[in-house]
Amino acid sequence: xxxxxxxxxxxxxxxxxxxxxxxxxxxxxxxxxxxxxxxxxxxxxxxxxxxxxxxxxxxxxxxxxxxxxxxxxxxxxxxxxxxxxxxxxxxxxxxxxxxxxxxxxxxxxxxxxxxxxxxxxxxxxxxxxxxxxxxxxxxxxxxxxxx
Numbered sequence: 001x002x003x004x005x006x007x008x009x010x011x012x013x014x015x016x017x018x019x020x021x022x023x024x025x026x027x028x029x030x031x032x033x034x035x036x037x038x039x040x041x042x043x044x045x046x047x048x049x050x051x052x053x054x055x056x057x058x059x060x061x062x063x064x065x066x067x068x069x070x071x072x073x074x075x076x077x078x079x080x081x082x083x084x085x086x087x088x089x090x091x092x093x094x095x096x097x098x099x100x101x102x103x104x105x106x107x108x109x110x111x112x113x114x115x116x117x118x119x120x121x122x123x124x125x126x127x128x129x130x131x132x133x134x135x136x137x138x139x140x141x142x143x144x145x146x147x
Contacts, residue, residue, distance in 0.1 A: 063088025104128030
């Protein structure tokens with residue numbers, strides 16, 4: 001399996017580039033201003049705990065994507081992770097979630113900490129598709145903060 005080849009914690013981090021999915025705890029309301037903003041992404045590991053790629057967001061605009069692993073804890077076949085997601089110049093989201101080492105599925109949730117949409121909830125779901133290069137693809141949903 002791909003995680004066994006990577007070794008212990010430091011290398012598991014690199015395998016982790018997880019498409020850190022973030023589950024939103026409340027649904028969007030009917031108004032357009034509160035509808036979820038959706039980005040698709042594709043990223044691959046470029047070093048220990050760092051992944052680079054692209055994110056395509058509202059308006060079909062492509063932006064550079066960088067994700068940085070900030071914390072990792074393993075429990076059986078699951079990695080519990082914290083990531084900072086830098087989506088171009090648009091926003092920084094701090095996400096927490098899990099990577100299933102058996103299926104390659106990632107799910108993360110958090111909030112936008114800087115940039116556009118500060119305070120908004122974020123939900124990310126991703127899937128490992130290239131274990132050799134630790135590549136993930138998925139979606140990021142930003143639920144605009146009310147107020």
